[in-house]
Amino acid sequence: xxxxxxxxxxxxxxxxxxxxxxxxxxxxxxxxxxxxxxxxxxxxxxxxxxxxxxxxxxxxxxxxxxxxxxxxxxxxxxxxxxxxxxxxxxxxxxxxxxxxxxxxxxxxxxxxxxxxxxxxxxxxxxxxxxxxxxxxxxxxxxxxxxxxxxxxxxxxxxxxxxxxxxxxxxxxxxxxxxxxxxxxxxxxxxxxxxxxxxxxxxxxxxxxxxxxxxxxxxxxxxxxxxxxxxxxxxxxxxxxxxxxxxxxxxxxxxxxxxxxxxxxxxxxxxxxxxxxxxxxxxxxxxxxxxxxxxx
Amino acid sequence: xxxxxxxxxxxxxxxxxxxxxxxxxxxxxxxxxxxxxxxxxxxxxxxxxxxxxxxxxxxxxxxxxxxxxxxxxxxxxxxxxxxxxxxxxxxxxxxxxxxxxxxxxxxxxxxxxxxxxxxxxxxxxxxxxxxxxxxxxxxxxxxxxxxxxxxxxxxxxxxxxxxxxxxxxxxxxxxxxxxxxxxxxxxxxxxxxxxxxxxxxxxxxxxxxxxxxxxxxxxxxxxxxxxxxxxxxxxxxxxxx
Amino acid sequence: xxxxxxxxxxxxxxxxxxxxxxxxxxxxxxxxxxxxxxxxxxxxxxxxxxxxxxxxxxxxxxxxxxxxxxxxxxxxxxxxxxxxxxxxxxxxxxxxxxxxxxxxxxxxxxxxxxxxxxxxxxxxxxxxxxxxxxxxxxxxxxxxxxxxxxxxxxxxxxxxxxxxxxxxxxxxxxxxxxxxxxxxxxxxxxxxxxxxxxxxxxxxxxxxxxxxxxxxxxxxxxxxxxxxxxxxxxxxxxxxxxxxxxxxxxxxxxxxxxxxxxxxxxxxxxxxxxxxxxxxxxxxxxxxxxxxxxxxxxxxxxxxxxxxxxxxxxxxxxxxxxxxxxxxxxxxxxxxx
Ligand SMILES: Nc1ncnc2c1ncn2[C@@H]1O[C@H](COP(=O)(O)OP(=O)(O)OP(=O)(O)O)[C@@H](O)[C@H]1O
Ligand SMILES: [Mg+2]
Numbered sequence: 098x099x100x101x102x103x104x105x106x107x108x109x110x111x112x113x114x115x116x117x118x119x120x121x122x123x124x125x126x127x128x129x130x131x132x133x134x135x136x137x138x139x140x141x142x143x144x145x146x147x148x149x150x151x152x153x154x155x156x157x158x159x160x161x162x163x164x165x166x167x168x169x170x171x172x173x174x175x176x177x178x179x180x181x182x183x184x185x186x187x188x189x190x191x192x193x194x195x196x197x198x199x200x201x202x203x204x205x206x207x208x209x210x211x212x213x214x215x216x217x218x219x220x221x222x223x224x225x226x227x228x229x230x231x232x233x234x235x236x237x238x239x240x241x242x243x244x245x246x247x248x249x250x251x252x253x254x255x256x257x258x259x260x261x262x263x264x265x266x267x268x269x270x271x272x273x274x275x276x277x278x279x280x281x282x283x284x285x286x287x288x289x290x291x292x293x294x295x296x297x298x299x300x301x302x303x304x305x306x307x308x309x310x311x312x313x314x315x316x317x318x319x320x321x322x323x324x325x326x327x328x329x330x331x332x333x334x335x336x337x338x339x340x341x342x343x344x345x346x347x348x349x350x351x352x353x354x355x356x357x358x359x360x361x362x363x364x365x366x367x368x369x370x371x372x373x374x375x376x377x378x379x380x381x382x383x384x385x386x387x388x389x390x391x392x
Numbered sequence: 393x394x395x396x397x398x399x400x401x402x403x404x405x406x407x408x409x410x411x412x413x414x415x416x417x418x419x420x421x422x423x424x425x426x427x428x429x430x431x432x433x434x435x436x437x438x439x440x441x442x443x444x445x446x447x448x449x450x451x452x453x454x455x456x457x458x459x460x461x462x463x464x465x466x467x468x469x470x471x472x473x474x475x476x477x478x479x480x481x482x483x484x485x486x487x488x489x490x491x492x493x494x495x496x497x498x499x500x501x502x503x504x505x506x507x508x509x510x511x512x513x514x515x516x517x518x519x520x521x522x523x524x525x526x527x528x529x530x531x532x533x534x535x536x537x538x539x540x541x542x543x544x545x546x547x548x549x550x551x552x553x554x555x556x557x558x559x560x561x562x563x564x565x566x567x568x569x570x571x572x573x574x575x576x577x578x579x580x581x582x583x584x585x586x587x588x589x590x591x592x593x594x595x596x597x598x599x600x601x602x603x604x605x606x607x608x609x610x611x612x613x614x615x616x617x618x619x620x621x622x623x624x625x626x627x628x629x630x631x632x633x
Numbered sequence: 634x635x636x637x638x639x640x641x642x643x644x645x646x647x648x649x650x651x652x653x654x655x656x657x658x659x660x661x662x663x664x665x666x667x668x669x670x671x672x673x674x675x676x677x678x679x680x681x682x683x684x685x686x687x688x689x690x691x692x693x694x695x696x697x698x699x700x701x702x703x704x705x706x707x708x709x710x711x712x713x714x715x716x717x718x719x720x721x722x723x724x725x726x727x728x729x730x731x732x733x734x735x736x737x738x739x740x741x742x743x744x745x746x747x748x749x750x751x752x753x754x755x756x757x758x759x760x761x762x763x764x765x766x767x768x769x770x771x772x773x774x775x776x777x778x779x780x781x782x783x784x785x786x787x788x789x790x791x792x793x794x795x796x797x798x799x800x801x802x803x804x805x806x807x808x809x810x811x812x813x814x815x816x817x818x819x820x821x822x823x824x825x826x827x828x829x830x831x832x833x834x835x836x837x838x839x840x841x842x843x844x845x846x847x848x849x850x851x852x853x854x855x856x857x858x859x860x861x862x863x864x865x866x867x868x869x870x871x872x873x874x875x876x877x878x879x880x881x882x883x884x885x886x887x888x889x890x891x892x893x894x895x896x897x898x899x900x901x902x903x904x905x906x907x908x909x910x911x912x913x914x915x916x917x918x919x920x921x922x923x924x925x926x927x928x929x930x931x932x933x934x935x936x937x938x939x940x941x942x943x944x945x946x947x948x949x950x951x952x953x954x955x956x957x958x959x960x961x962x963x964x965x966x967x968x969x970x
Contacts, residue, residue, distance in 0.1 A: 132744045180935060187942050195690045196938045198747065199890050202883060203938075207931035210924030218923075326755055329748050337744065364763050371756025378749050379737045442837065468839035480834035482827050484943075493827040496820045497839030505820070545839055 103238055104355045110244040112351020116344035117251035118306040119328035119335075121299030124258065127338035128275045128295035129185075131194055134201040135176075137325025138208035139300050143169050143307025144316045145212065151223045151311070158223060158312045159246070165304045173300025178293045180204060185292070205325070213318040220315040228312040247309040254305050255344050258298065271295055275338070330374045336384025345386060349373075394453075395420040395549050395580050396441070396472075401450035403436050403604075410436040412604035413450070418549070423571070423581040425595030425612075427588075429624060433604035434584045435477050438551050442474040443467045455548075468497055471548030475538040475555055477584070483527030488513070490526050490537055494544030512544045516570060532563045539570070549580040556587050564590050592616065600624065639957045651803055655796045664795040668867065670908040671802040675860050677888045677900035678809045682853040684886060685894035686822060687846045688829020689739070690747040692882050693754030697727040697854045699761070699877035701861025706778050706871060707770050709789075716790040720862040724855040731854030732847055739843040739850075751879065758877040777872025780865065790866045798867050805863065806901075809856055813897050825849055826895070884911075887930050891937050893944020902946050907933075 118140055125133045133139075143165055150161040181204075184197050231242035262268035273281040274291040282288050306324075314320070331350055335342025350370055357366030377385060396418040403411040410433040418424045426434050440447040446461035453459065454472055467473075482490050491509035492502075499505050513519040518536055521529070526537060535555045542550055552571070556564050568590050575581050585591040591598065592612045600608040600615055602624040608615050615621055658664055676694065683691050704726055705719025714722075734753055738746040762775045772778075785791045792798060816822045827835035828842035835842050865871045884907075892903020907930065914926035941947055 126744065130742070130744070132747065184935075184938050184942070187939070195684075195688070195743065196890065196942055198690055198744070199886060200935055200938050202886070203931035203934035205931075206883075206927045207935075210927045210931075213924045214922060214928070326751065330752060333745070333748055337742075362763070364759060368756060368759045368763060371752050371759065374752045375749065375756065378745060378752075382737065382741050382745060444833070463841070464833075464836040465839045465841045468837060474837055476834065476837070480831040482830045482834070484830065485826065489823070489826075493823050493835065493840070494838045496823055500820050502818055502820070505823075541834075541838060 099237060101356070101359065103240075104359065105352065106238065106240060107244065108352035108355030109348050110241065110248045110351070111355060112348035113251040113344060114244065114247040114306065114309060114347070115324070115327055115331060115350050116335075116347025117247070117254055117309065118303065118324045119331040119343045119347055120251075120255060120258065120306070120340065121302040122328045123332045123335070123338055123340060123343040124302070125296055125299040126332065128271055129197075129292055131197045131201065132329065133296075133299065134198065134325065135204035135208060136201075136299070136303060136328055137321030137323070138205045139169070139173065139321070140303040140307050140310075140324050141212065141316075141318065141321035142172065142208060143300075143304040144311055144314070144320060145216065146304070147308045147311040148221055148223055148316045151225060155225050158226065158228060159308065161311075162305065162308050165308050166301050169304030169307075170297040170301040173303075174293045174297035176204065176300070177296035178289075181296070182289055182292065185289070205321075209318050209321065216318065218318060220317045222315055223311060226312055241313065243309070243312040250305055250309050251344060251347075254302055255340055258302065259340055261298075267294060327370075330370060333374060333382075334377055334385055336386055339384060339386070342384050342386050346384070349385070393420050394418065395455055396582065397453040398437075398441065399451045399453075401437065401440060401447045401452060403433070403440050403445075404448045410604050411440065411447070411601075414601065414604065414606055416599055416606075418580060418582055420548075420580055421575065421578065422596045423575050423583065423594050425591040425598040426582065426584045426601065427586070427591055427598060427615075428601040432601045434601065435553055436604075437601070438474055438553055438584065442472065442551060468545055468547075471546070472551070473542045473545050473547035473549070474551035475535075475542050475553055477553040477557070479531075479534045479538050481526035481529070481534055481537055483525070485526055486523050487518070487526055487529070487537055487540075488522040491540045491544050494541040497545035509540075509544055512540050515573075516540050516543075531558045532560070535559065535567070536570075543574070543579075547579060549582060550574065552581065552583040552585075554584055554586060556585055556590050568593055588616075636957050636961050639960055648807075652800075655799050661795055664799055666908070666912050668795060668798050668802055669912070670904055671799075671806050672860060672864065672867075673885070673888060673908055674901045674904035675802060675806045675809055676857060676885050677892070677904055678806070678813055679853050679856040679860070680885045680889055681894055681900050682813065682816070682825075682856075683846070683849045684889055685896070685899070686817070686825040686829060687849045688826075688895075689743050689846065690886070691750045691850075691853075692747050692879075692886060693750030693752075694853075694857050694885050695877050695879065695881040696750075696754035696757045697731065697857035698861040698864065698881065699754075699757060699871075699873065700727045700730065701858030702865040702871045702876055703761070703772070703778070703861075704858070705862040706780060706865045707772070710778065710780065711769075711771060715788060716862055716866055717788075720790075720859050723862055724858040727858035727861075728851040728855040731850040735843075735847045735850040739846045751882070754877060754882055755879065758873045761873040761877060775873060777870060777875075778865075780869040782869055790862070791869075798863075802860075802863060802867075805859065810897065810901070812856075817897060821845065821848065829895075884930075887934055889944075891930075891934055891944060893946025896944065896946045896950075898950065899944050899946040902949065903944070906945065 122133060122136045146165045146168055147161045150156060150164050151158050181197060181200060184200050185194065228243045233240045233242050233245065262272055270286045271291050271294065274286055274288050278288050327350060331346035332343055334349055335346030353370055354366050357369060394417050398414060398416040401411055401414045414437060428434055439445060441452055443462050443464040451458055451460060454470065459467060488509055491512055492505045495505040495508040499508065510519060513522055516536060518540060521533060529537060539555060556567050559567060564587060571581060571594055583594065595612055597610060598612055598615045599606060600621050607620045607624055608618040655664060680691060680694050683689055701723035704723030705716045708714035708719040708722065709716050734749050738749045761772060764772045765774045766772065782791065785793050824840045824845045828840055828845055832842045888903035888907050889900050891907060893899030910929055911926040918925040937945060
């Protein structure tokens, strides 16, 4: 019984981190209407950034946020501005920007394999790690401290993005563009600028996720692929474009992964996740929570 | 005989009632004009009739058959065809290709579709442009392409949504002549238009809607002098070109 | 000479070259590379039926390759069914799956279809990796299936040398290219192109867009699965990681987009240009610069999408047409003299 509770808590914590990794995916889709296949790779870049920040400066892992998040924002901003935007413009009249989707796949391949070339295939873990294996004991329950912090940062990040979109001028411009790009541009909003910012924000949230992962997760060139596919599933479960849905979708996946192995071999839980995804696509494509866009 | 009979048709989007209890009847072979200020619900009415979405309430009869919620491709095969206010050419394809897509609604053979498409292009004095990529056409030619494609499906009734918007006066005259010719070929025409001169010259009868509701109906002259219509348009900048 | 005649001559020359190539290329390694090149060209041409004509983005075609390979292999290893028959069974199975994926997703935004294909393909891989036996069938999990090279011969779809495989895949490629050509000039082809480009206009013109996409998807999955059987018979060893891999699915899509999706020559052209890049970079940089070819793919993809969104097929076709016109005029001048 105690294991069951522990697994449940662990599933929620890890799941919220999954949700955090998918948050940027859902933001970018909400605005650009494009699945960013490079999102996992952006997470990977963030993890390398956090790793090297710790290794070179000896900072506390969480303090690297002040470095990683701005760097990731700028990286995402210019990635969209320089690489993706021209293709958007070329495909302006096309309803489904397939070429844009596939170009993000190209970015994925380039980032992953460049990292492989530069840093090699090794698994890296940070050496100066005050959080390694830290556990919190509550009434016999063992809870991982870095995952708990991951949960907290997921909630804070999701709330912050939500408030930003609701309350700020830029946030409103982003929402307007998301609803109707053409109408927004008639009202004097430059949609491409908005795309840049949305991409930057999405990438920055991947940076936050990266920082929370680095204390307890290996860093290697293809680490993003794991989270990529999970992210796709999460955003569809939660409803493409929904912020709350991303976090909830993440928690569902986390729960299946951590509670599932009590009843079956761990790899089967993976198959269940795919099955659930296809099931949702069949019966409730707007996502489990039925929200199309909550902003 | 009534080819189209719309009764008490209503369409709501969330809280907004775009079409409100609209009734419209069209006799076979007529040209019926539909006018109204911007956002009056004209295109929405077309979309309901043409099966883009089902109306929220009311009934639509086409040749006596109820067609609420019938899909656009089925309606097309039955002979009810429409054009789009915002033209939707298959931009990467040639004009001929575009029209052949329509012609395939009446034949399965490529050679026949091509012959049919060429005949339609010819009847619209458009065959010289058959190899031009549709994305490179001028706005007037795009509108004409929109009509050509629709004609190739051999419609009984044709719903035209602002096919003259953005055209120069000479082009408008040409379009009026084309539409009259279509009617003479036996095609019933249901036309939305902002250009008053054109709609007055074309229509046998005109229906005026405002906020989704019918406010007047009758011959062009009767409608033009109707008090309600003048009120609805007051302050509206409609084109009197 | 008339341009049509020049085209026909070019086609004949090209076919003759393809048929005669094994007489010149004697090295087994190079023949192997050529077979894989045609294999990819075949897969991409199948992909193009949905990804090109129907205007959606399938990213899990490896699943159909896997279904084809596993079906025919299991049937022939465990039940003595000829791979040729197994090939058809696999194809039908794949077509059914393709329809199942398309049914709910073709009505939604394109992203859903793309994601569904990925999820199905990855889900299938995970399942195959986890299943040793499925009812009466031995699947062998991650270890995969080995086909013992017993009786060679056409009935067993198994040959000692590479040449018969070369001709098999060449015939398959020619067949699927011809089919694509016929479809592109048929009602179905027009409907697919129209529905892919402007679905609302297509619907108004009498096209049930979702249904035509389903037809294309079924056809594409069926044909793709046939190549799976070919691959199994060619390599005599299949395992889930190599055959139901996302890398394969993505490589197909890359080849199509760089070559030019929605055109007939595009997929073949893409394979001709990209396969050598990946083969040679694997041979020469495999140890020193791993993943080099994927970086090249990515960069080429981004550049091509930027400057030739319709793929390299377009400028090359234009060039070819120019040459043909030259020949035509030159021929006319000669005749006049
Ligand atoms: N799909 C939709 N969803 C929500 N609201 C819609 C939709 N389509 C139209 N509307 C709204 O319904 C109302 C009627 O629009 P409609 O396009 O029918 O007007 P119209 O008479 O054709 O105007 P115009 O002359 O400008 O073309 C408008 O307020 C519009 O914003
Ligand atoms: Mg309108």
